[in-house]
Amino acid sequence: MNIRYLRYFMTVADTLSFTRAAEQLHIAQPALSIAVKKLEQELDITLFHRQERKVSLTYEGQVLLEHAHQIMQQIESARLAIDELKGLEKGEVRLGVPGMMGSYFFPDILMAFKTRYPNIKLRMVEAGTQSIRKMLVNGDLDLGVVVNRNVPDTLATEHLLNSEMVAVVSQVHRFSKKSSISFKEFFSEDLVMFREGYFHRELADEICQKYQLESKIAVETNLLPMILKIVEGNHAVSPLLKLVAQCEHQVSYVPFEDPVKLEIVMAWRKNSYLSLADQTFKEFVKEKCV
Missing domain, CATH: 1.10.10.10 (Winged helix-like DNA-binding domain superfamily/Winged helix DNA-binding domain)
Structure with a gap:
């Protein structure tokens, strides 16, 4: 052919x-x-x-x-x-990262990697989990950081870290003094959410379906700073990763009574060649996550 x-x-x-x-x-x-x-x-x-x-x-x-x-x-x-x-490294890593991980977890890692390997180019795409999975399968990305849920069989994964989804509320919200809240309490509030295709939206939709709840989405946006600003102003609440909430001192966070645990993994196409740059970056990130 x-x-x-x-x-x-x-x-x-x-x-x-x-x-x-x-x-x-x-x-x-x-x-x-x-x-x-x-x-x-x-x-x-x-x-x-x-x-x-x-x-x-x-x-x-x-x-x-x-x-x-x-x-x-x-x-x-x-x-x-x-x-x-022949001694010609690819010299580029095409990485897909969800918004929350890209803003709070990866900047320090990326800069540390560039310091150690200044000749390797990093091209980071910030997108929803669904988009990252699709781009990996289609070959548009070399590596992707995703939640270890609904991962296609054509992708291989390696554990990076465990995290938890929590309810993020304003410091004056009535939930802010509670030690934990139920899903029913949380979903009775006005919500500010990422759009469909992001893992925190997928989780929220699945929880509502499982417990026969109805979400009251007041605002949809893919801009994390806007979500935090709306929450800070006590206009709505949002489910976010604990690693994000811990960094934002202008808001409060409350665990769910039924904890929402997540495993974050690095994914890549099975039976596909990973360049030396890709392998080096993957091992570097894993080293930083220990």
């Missing part, structure tokens, strides 16, 4: 347009059409439904696209391995 033709196919599948794909690939559209047609002839299948101004994948095309992503990841892994054998 011609790898160049496979890459052309993936670009058309991504854009659903031979014209846009040709522009991205910097080749003439007729040459692209011929290449895709040759691939179809080689495989003896039709990859696209072609209409006058519309292109869509056939079922066979969808199946090939899934395998094509895996093939390209393996090719990239092979190139990295050969480069390192």
Whole structure:
């Protein structure tokens, strides 16, 4: 199978347009059409439904696209391995981190890593757990920090630390003097929450479903400083990691009567090559979490 033709196919599948794909690939559209047609002839299948101004994948095309992503990841892994054998390190770590971890746990670790390894580039993407898992599976990230829940079978994980979700409230809120609160008490309050796709939102939704509770979400935002400001002003409450609440002295936090324990792990694609830079960073973070 011609790898160049496979890459052309993936670009058309991504854009659903031979014209846009040709522009991205910097080749003439007729040459692209011929290449895709040759691939179809080689495989003896039709990859696209072609209409006058519309292109869509056939079922066979969808199946090939899934395998094509895996093939390209393996090719990239092979190139990295050969480069390192020749003494050429990748020199970049693509890391996905949830907002709370990125703001409170990782800055010191990242700076310490850069001090020790100044030539390795760190590219950190701050996103929700669902997005990080998806980007890892698709090969858009090398490593990701996620909660060890609903992790796809295609990802490997390694323990980093344990944490706990707590109720964060203003210092004048009636909950602030309590030693613990029930889920029923907490979810009776107005909430400020991350949007769907973030693990603290997933947990809240699961708790409500399990205990047949209804959440009263007053504000949705992915900005952690805004969440803390709203809580500080006693306008709403929010469930956040204890490691965040301990750093924010302008708010109070209360454990739940039924503790919400979480395991934070480092994740990466199984059967995928981790560059020397990735392996070095993974071991460095694990060392700092001991």
